[in-house]
Amino acid sequence: MRDAPVLLEMRAITKEFPGVKALSDVNLVVRQGEIHAIAGENGAGKSTLMKVLSGVHPYGSYTGQILYEGTESRFADIRASEHAGIVIIHQELALVPGLSITENIFLGNEPRRGGVIDWKTANRRALELMALVGLEEDPDTLIKDIGVGKQQLVEIAKAFAKNVKLLILDEPTAALNETDSRHLLDLLRDFRQRGITSIIISHKLNEIAEIADAITILRDGHTIETLDVKADGVDEDRIVRGMVGRELHSRFPDHTPDIGEVFFEVRDWTVRHPVASDRLVAKNASFTVRRGEIVGFAGLMGAGRTELAMSVFGRSYGVYVSGQIIKDGREIVIKSVSDAIEHGLAYVSEDRKSIGLNLLDDIKTSVVAAKLSKITKRGVIDHVREHQAAESYRSSLRVKAPTVDEPVTTLSGGNQQKVVLAKWMFTDPDLLILDEPTRGIDVGAKYEIYGIIQRLADQGKGVIVISSELPELIGLCDRIYTVFEGTITGDIPRRDADPELLLKQMTSVKKAQRS
């Protein structure tokens, strides 16, 4: 593969934003027909590099050269790069939820006859493209009615509608479950067979190691190295070493759990879907948490883990039907989020940007947001205490920010997640529910978050971790529940947990509880 002709060469790319050099002297060589991965921690410059390539940052706003198909390209905008066959698929999908699959595939690129959209051709071509990406759906289905995995495929079909030669995927599997991720990776291999070149940006190093032909590693806006996967025998550890510039001994901090008695129990929890009232999102779910215990919730996307957690957390999802919550031996009734906080529950949501944080806030305002009563006297905020509280979390959680007055938008994903954790630690919870606590966070920050979770458990708190990454659950949790269609299908202690068993329980209704 390494001897294939060069399709794209980016030479000495330097891009500056006011006050910061995002890329300095970056080089990238992508050969015809390969899958080229770009790896690097958050803020390393991966996305900026792709924005330069796709014309989001137009020619003139950077220095350096882009040689594409042998000639120098100067893209003025995205249309120009798309015209040349370079299509980028962003992490946040650019689909219109209220339009159909066909309409989305041809959005802005509609086949026309005499200025009028030619729906016959559009539908025919849509079916062809859907077959190409392995999407089996009625092309008239609305985007909002299909899952994230299928939406991703629609994005790719959309790219093909534009005669793509170089496909760029930014974190394509971040939001996908195992099965959908698998399917997507297979699809990329399939494209390679057809001679389509792809660039993939991903935090999931196992995927990169598995699928990529070449990996370019960026760190702090510099090219560190380009690895030839087959020739160099690259594995995950090798990539990590390049990304962080040092060896990472273990992906999880050492930890000896100190587990106490059961203090929190949910019994026969049943919840209806908020809109479709005949659908149950949780069915007779029962689980327990002990003091000092880290409990994992494993399940496929849509299995109802988040729904279950949020409904327990002050009925903030769905319609409560039945079930009991017992804490410290007494039944408690939680009807609202403020009740939940009052009873020592905390829920760190899976989507920190859309529901976890107010992105207009600064760090200190975010940290105290869930328990203002701790810093108010008769309703009046004590700014000194607010500052001190935020400051203590900034230092204990090692949030990388000069002051707590910094807006949260300036922080990297990992540091934002630390702020969200601080916000909930500030409420002095007995039970923390962490929903996908490390999604979209780079390796170094993940390690730190794991450490924080373990410390919380050591303080005698109960911690529930919901995650789609099985290795994470196995590495971190003392016990793992498997969830399938709103029902708990398994309760597996750490020593028995392995991906195969978990997957089996996650996909079957058969009760395997052993309590």
Next chain:
Amino acid sequence: MSRVKELQKSLFGGNTSNARQFGMIFTLVAIVLLFEILTGGLTLNPGNLISLVSQYSYILLLAIGMLMVIVAGHIDLSVGSVAAFVGIVVAQVMQDYAVPWFLAVLIGLAVGAVIGAWQGFWVAYVGVPAFIVTLAGMMLFRGGNQFIGNANTIPVPEGFRVIGSGFLPEVGPDTGYNNLTLLLGLVVCVAVVVREWRGRRTRREMGADAAPMWISVIRVAVPLAVIVFATLQFAGGRVGTSFPVSGIILGVLVVIYSFITRNTAGGRHIYAVGGNARAAELSGVKLKRVNFMVMMNMSVLAALAGMIFVARSAASGPQDGIGWELDAIAAVFIGGAAVSGGLGTISGSIVGGLVMAVLNNGLQLLGVGSDRVQIIKGLVLLLAVAFDVYNKKQGRFSVIDSLMRPFRRDTPTGPASSSEAGQERGKSPVAG
């Protein structure tokens, strides 16, 4: 650039909406000086300042409530109609039942509260968008005004007129000035000094380096100079006139609401709801209650504004309140609030409102017709917001600014940041 920013930060405080305010204050000063020159000194003459305050206090009053509505992510189109409705109700009860004026004011506020509860109910508990609820309210209460008043103009008694056209009385020895206005000015001066002093103390308690002394001096001296000048102008008007009662009502409310929005849990909840409603809800904020209170508060303030206007006009008429909502909304946006909610300050809105007021007044003093005044005001609104959008794109003075700029490692402003950084390196397990 960064030097300017640092200075700005120390003079006006750090965050971005303050930075926007910084720009607006300069705009205001520039406009005042411009008209002062163009009108040959009429703009800052006592008579004009006094009439400026009494003419615009009710609009600024609305801007306070509107700021909170907009920060919470809503809009209120009904304020003008609500004001007119309350105005006619109050005028009518005083005329028909000889209700004493202070009782009439209470009735007016109560009517405002009931209207606010009605609108708040639909917005918060039924979930109808505020735009629709208040559009309906705009028609509903305009019609109500005409229904009750038969589209007549109803005069109000002398006592009631105090809240709209009254002045501080002349008491004490003849100093050549209105003594109570002088006293008021002195109180405000003391407040400014005390506030700065307490601010320094707070910063020290936070462990932050208090700004250098000279910055505090500037922060006190400039406002003091302005206040002393204003006090003398207001106190030095024609005998019988002084700082208007409506201006005092406005001032008191500005202070109270600034405190509420900045320093109370309730105020912070408004920003939280406007910034990210779902996140606020998941942090235990009672979303419905916040929305209800914000809408209700707006109508109460609209009621007050309506009464002040009626008092000033000496009568309640069918044309009262037309277009007020737009003036209030414009003031809020010129003052730096975000269209999508979550951002904005009371003081910013007041400055925004004053920009519009001074502009209007100055152009009228120059004899510019109301048609051209409207054109100019429209352009100013557009340019003020466009300027901010442009700045955001340029990465200056704005939220986006901070998005584009990873935190600066060399920033010296962080309290105790150097010692922390040392610790950080020492402890970090990944740093090995």
Next chain:
Amino acid sequence: MRKSVVRGVAAAAIALLTLTACSQRSEDTATAGGSAESGAGFPADSLIGVALPAKTSENWVLAGDLFTDGLKEAGFQSDVQYAGSSTTVADQQSQIQAMVTKGAKVIVIGATDAAQLSTQVEAAKDAGAVVIAYDRLIKNTQGVDYYVAYDNFKVGELQGQALLDGMKAKKPEGPYTIELFSGSPDDNNSAVFFDGAMSVLKPAIDSGDVVVGSGQTEIKQTATDGWKAENAQRRMDSLLTSTYSSKTLDGVLSPNDTLARAIITSIKGAGKPIPVVTGQDSEVESVKSIMAGEQYSTINKDTRNLVKQTIQMVKDLQAGKQPQINDTKSYDNGVKVVPAYLLPPQIVTKDNAAEAYANDPTLAPLTK
């Protein structure tokens, strides 16, 4: 730190006190300029303010232009302002206030809402300006000095008479079916027009010779908010639907031309024959309409004469003379009887249009 607080407060106090010493606060600026009653007059190049309502009718625009030119010709500085189209009352209030600030000696006010200007008028009075109410009487204030207008009761009488004459000319025998329209309820003149017209129509209605088809004879029922054409048109539309699907409408009493045309538009839209419609103001479009045989009559209240008369009063005041008035008892504004000068109006139909507008450069060509 405490020290600096004390120092700051002290500095402020001292500043206040020192400046207090050089106050130049005036008891009443009027003493400097001279008031209306003193007969002292004022400099010939003084500022004269003219505050007019929004530009909703041609007449106000014309009046504004005439004031600007006439005052300039007489050697005065003028400041002629119209209220904005939406925020009329508040606009006019602040415009008057601005004129006071600028030291206007005489302020001529065509009020938007005659009852909501007392604060400003009194402020003008206190500042020593003379206030002349132009066309609309300002209510509930001692501050208004003079009133200049056409005799509006007479206008109403002429309109009522013209309506009867017009209908008789078309159809010699009654009974006649008519509809009544009146002006904006916040305009003092609306009731005067209406009462004048009714003084003529009432006997005919009582005798059964004239029938108001809809039965709406109260001024509240017939009012047109804000003198807005759209409101009149809307009311006519509904009247046509409710009352005249089968009946014939013989005449409509309209208080002015703008409304008259709106009424005619409505009737034409319904495909009905145009009845006798009265009007007022001699607006260009209406004169055309009269010549085309659609609108029946208008009133010629030549704005030129009214403005000329007003400027004459300003000149008299400047010279320290008592301005000419011809009515000292009819116009009670609620707290005082305002001395007035009333000009006689003239009814214009197709028959006398050429003669009536002979001196009007805009209207004269239309009548040929």
